[in-house]
Structures are given as C-alpha cells and as structure tokens.
Amino acid sequence: MLKLSEAILATTRPQYYGGWAGRVRGKRAVCAMAGAFEAAGLISLHWMFPLVSFNIIQATLQAKRIWPVLEMRRTCPVGCGTAQQIDYLCIHLSDDHRWSRQRISQWVALCEEAIEPPKAIPLSREDAEMWRELTGTNEAEDETEVAGVPSH
Numbered sequence: 001m002l003k004l005s006e007a008i009l010a011t012t013r014p015q016y017y018g019g020w021a022g023r024v025r026g027k028r029a030v031c032a033m034a035g036a037f038e039a040a041g042l043i044s045l046h047w048m049f050p051l052v053s054f055n056i057i058q059a060t061l062q063a064k065r066i067w068p069v070l071e072m073r074r075t076c077p078v079g080c081g082t083a084q085q086i087d088y089l090c091i092h093l094s095d096d097h098r099w100s101r102q103r104i105s106q107w108v109a110l111c112e113e114a115i116e117p118p119k120a121i122p123l124s125r126e127d128a129e130m131w132r133e134l135t136g137t138n139e140a141e142d143e144t145e146v147a148g149v150p151s152h
C-alpha cells in the first residue's frame, strides 16, 4: 500500500483548487486529497460534466484507517496559526496557500516519519560487504550510462 505522501504524487491529473474535483483548462482535475484517494483506489470518480460524483465521506473514513497520519494534529507549516488534523491541513495548504502536490507530499512525509521513525539496523559483515560490492557496481554502471546520454 502506498504511503499518503506517495499517493499524493501518484495521480496524473492536474491539481484542482477550492474543491475536490473539477476542470482545469478543460482537463479533469482533482485536489491533493482526492488525487491521493483515487491513486490508492479509495474512490472512483464519475465525470458527468460539469459535475463529478463520488463518495468522499466513505473514502475519508477508509483513508484514515490505512493512513493514521491523517488524524495527527499539526499546526499549519506556513505559520498562519491554523491547528488541525493532517487531512484538513492538506486541503488548507492546497486551497489557501496554493501549495503544489510536491510540497504537500514532502511535508506529509515529515509527519509520517514522526509516526514511524526510520529504523537504523546494523548490517552484518556479509551484508556490509555485499552492500559495498553492489553500490560499487551500480556506480560504475551509472557512469557508463551517463556518458552515453547526450546532454541538453
């Protein structure tokens, strides 16, 4: 299952502001949250121009089960003083501060880390050697590939 921060970036639709979904320059667009819900398979959108329908209440309940980070309470990172749950703040950052999905995703990733801190696992000697071998090999391959690609 995608993390919320990954699901936010997983949609290919343009970002919609001020509502869950609509049209941006004639294209079907979704807000940061609806895009994440759709990417994770929590909603299917029915486009009936100019309307779009889907069960957002159901999707939000499901989303809170798979992404507990949505119920974390935080203050707005922009500093406007809004204190709310992450699900509200994602919409707030998009609609009120016009944050891009990339920016929202980066901020959500920080909140996710606060719930599940990255684990540091000591490597065994064999694993450490394998790691050095693998990374050494990868670097050599990367250089070859880069050399073969024409620059802009």
Ligand SMILES: [Zn+2]
Residues within 6 Å of the ligand: 076, 077, 078, 079, 080, 081, 082, 092, 096, 097
């Ligand atoms: Zn704010």
